[in-house]
Amino acid sequence: MEKVYNHKKVEKEVLKIWRKENLGNPEKEKGKTFCIIMPPPNANGRLHMGHALMLSIQDTIVRYQRMKGKKVLWLPGFDHAGFETLVVFEKELEKKGLSRFEIPKEKLYKEILKFANQKKKEIRNQMKELGISCAWKYEKYTLDKDVVKLVLETFERLKNDGLIEKSERLVNWCPKHKTAFSDLEVIFKEKNSFLYYIKYGPFEVATVRPETILGDVAFAVNPQDERYKSYLNKKVEFEHPLTGEKVSFPVVFDKRIDPNFGTGIIKVTPGHDFFDFELAKKFNLPIIHIFDENGKINLKGSKYYGMNIKEAREVIVKDLELKGLLIKKESYLHSVPVCYKCESEIEPRPMEQWFLLLNKKFRLPKKLKELIKKDHASLKEIALAGVKLIKFEPPRFKKILINWLKQIKDWNISRQVVWGIKIPNSEDVFDTWFSSSQWPVVTLKSFGNNVFKKYYPTDVMETGYDILQFWVSRMIFMGLYLTGDIPFKKVILHGIVRDERGQKMSKSKGNVIDPIDIVQKYGADTLRLGLLMGNEMGKDVIVSENKFIGAQRFLNKIWNATRFLILKRKEIEKLNRKLKEPKKFSQESKKILKDFEKFKKEILTLMEKDKLSLALEKLYKFFWFTFADQIIENTKKKIAQGDFEAYFVCERLLKEELKLLHPFLPFLTEYLWKKIGNKTLLAQQGL
Ligand SMILES: [Zn+2]
CATH class of the missing domain: 3.40.50.620 (HUPs)
Incomplete structure (x- = not known):
């Protein structure tokens, strides 16, 4: 057996065996x-x-x-x-x-x-x-x-x-990608903008979206709001702040309206706001559609026709100012729905879509x-x-x-x-x-x-x-x-894989570690070990190249321990060809084997509970600190004194440990299993 663990050679050879045996094909299993x-x-x-x-x-x-x-x-x-x-x-x-x-x-x-x-x-x-x-x-x-x-x-x-309905509803629309989304594809971002206070007919109305004035159809207030009680079931007639035309808007009352926002009265734009769309349905208001699929104003003949949302907002605010209708603007932090891919602001728009x-x-x-x-x-x-x-x-x-x-x-x-x-x-x-x-x-x-x-x-x-x-x-x-x-x-x-600083991996951040690079440099087993060690289910996983370098040390440890035992066996056989495992073990050996049985049970219980990382950690510690550092070290001394029983205990433990480690480190364990003289696949052994 080679002196040094060479992951490339080991993994290539084992992969060949598994392929030949068609591992993973359920028809082969009972x-x-x-x-x-x-x-x-x-x-x-x-x-x-x-x-x-x-x-x-x-x-x-x-x-x-x-x-x-x-x-x-x-x-x-x-x-x-x-x-x-x-x-x-x-x-x-x-x-x-x-x-x-x-x-x-x-x-x-x-x-x-x-x-x-x-x-x-x-x-x-x-x-x-x-x-x-x-x-x-x-x-x-x-x-x-x-x-x-x-x-x-x-x-x-x-x-x-x-359960399928094709109907026109307000949907989440990304003007860059030109598609509708489900609610799950919309994310929210904090954004600094302005709250504009506008003289609007007989009212003062606060809005973050003055460009949607062109699609307004009503005003809405909270029924508890004393300031507007006299408008119950009334319509107000006034000159439209942008077009100058005479218009008539109803004032609707709905208890979901927050009297503490702005002046307590809001403008209603059912074509471009989900809540306003609900109000329109409740109060039978018209729905005016002012943006096209590119997010540009679609009102032919209007001076704002063809402007995108940002342009329209600037021009409309200026127009309101010129007419003396802009009372004030306040800076305003609010959360804005954006496309989860391009972060363009989602523009709700009425569209015919298929709904489940x-x-x-x-x-x-x-x-x-x-x-x-x-x-x-x-x-x-x-x-x-x-x-x-x-x-x-x-x-x-x-x-x-x-x-x-x-x-x-x-x-x-x-x-x-x-x-x-x-x-x-x-x-x-x-x-x-x-x-x-x-x-x-x-x-x-x-x-x-x-x-x-x-x-x-x-x-x-x-x-x-x-x-x-x-x-x-x-x-x-x-x-x-x-x-x-x-x-x-x-x-x-x-969980989500993150870098050492806790950031998500992305090309643009330049912090991506490619798993195939790790496989080539350190091996597939090392990749698995680095990913599974200390990885509690449901928690994010920190990945760094150092983690893989550390992980590979454990594989070397397993390699060296196994190689040592193989060499010892050869030495012992040279001394005594007929040497076999004793029929009865000493009290000391029995205790080691009994303790291991207990340990094995613990591992299997953890596996049943899907506590993979915890099981792996225990196996790691046992192999390194108990098996390699103590049991094998003691065995060395005993063999030197001519006592070979301890060797057989080690051999038993090694076999059992390879089995328990196999689901985690399949390549190395399969390879070593063969090296210690087994003909059948470790992957097909019973536990
Ligand atoms: Zn988008």
Whole structure:
């Protein structure tokens, strides 16, 4: 055995053996089934540290389950990732000075398809370099024909149940990306702007958006506000502050209006504000649409026609000032909704879109009726009932999800982009999460009912806590809706990968550590060790190159200890060829073995509770400080005195430790297992 641990040689050799043995193929295994559906990486970039973390955790789990004797299906896949991929592709176009809006839709689709296919291939190869033991022959893509067929069937079924509505509503619109978003794709940013006090008809009104005056249709006040009581059920007539035309606005009363904001009276712009849109519905007010899809004023004939929001605001404020209608302006800090990708301010605009109605009750099929104990319920109620049946690690996320589900609104599932699954009879495509939400069902169903029945509900869904709402919640109601059963029995959530200073990794910050670089420099086992050590589920993971350098020391330690024992065996055999393990051990040896049994139980208990990092830490400490530093050191002394029993104790412990370490450090342990004389695969040993 070589003196120094060479990760390249070890990993290459082991990868070959696993491939030859077809490791990961569930058909080769017996026993109870265990299934994890892999969160499909987006087919639009390189494998990043977040993926490496997710894959390390899941590979550890499935290897452990396999060693426990389960028939394991870890189903890999890829996501076309609709808008996300489009944004990546658009950046490539921008580098060439092109815009997607100049390319015909069909051509654009074909080009993105080619791009995504290439990326898919690259990521698949990178995943294989990590040595993960998923079932490659079960690989699925969100755009596979059979998957698309099932997704469209779901849409039809939802339509027949009355849960899909195509209607004009106010939606979140990004003027740069020219698409609508669901509420989840909108983030909020603190912004310094001004609160303008304007003389507006008979009132003084405060507003942060004077440019929307052109779309105003009413005033609104709180019914408790004494200042405006005399206006109840009245209309006010006045000269429009910008056009000078005679207009008549109703004054509406609604208790949600804050009398402490500005002067207590607000202007109502139903075409461009969610709350005002609700007021318009309540009081039957007209909805005026003043911005086009580019965020420019669309009122033909108006002097403001064609101006963007910023320009219009400046000009309108100036005009109001000239007319003596601007009373004052105050600086004002408020939180503004922006596009999660480009941070452009979201411009709410009325549009016809497809909505999944999450609060509408429908007639439940038999299985759901039994679960909910009602004849009719909404998807939201189904989700809330389903969450209760699922275990969460860490448990606190269950509560977070329940609270979020309680206030869930209808889901806008249509996007005005070309890349994605087309909504039948429409120019739009589905929100990419619409297909992802069905992922555990459609992946398994695409292999036929037998496979579906065997593995559904799946055992574990392991993913990042940052997509709890985007994905986990939606899989729960979709899985239940489609099958009457929860899609997974347990949800395990990991954190976000951050650099040493706690910052998210990003190209623009220049702090990205590429997992494949780490694999090449230090090995796939080291990558896993660095990612799993000290990584408590649900907490963010700090990653630095130093961490991997430190991790590799442990692999060297295991290598050296094993090599030492192999050499000792040869030495002992030279002295006494017939030497065998004694039938009866001394009291001292018995105690060491008994203590180890206790330790092993502790490790297995932690594994059952998904406390992977804690189990790994204990294994690390035991191997280094108890086994290598104490037990092996004592054994050296004993062998020197001609006492060989201690050697056999060491050999037993080493075998057991390699087994326990295998789910975490599969390459090195597999290699050493063979080196100490075993013919069968360590990956297929029982625990
Ligand atoms: Zn945007």
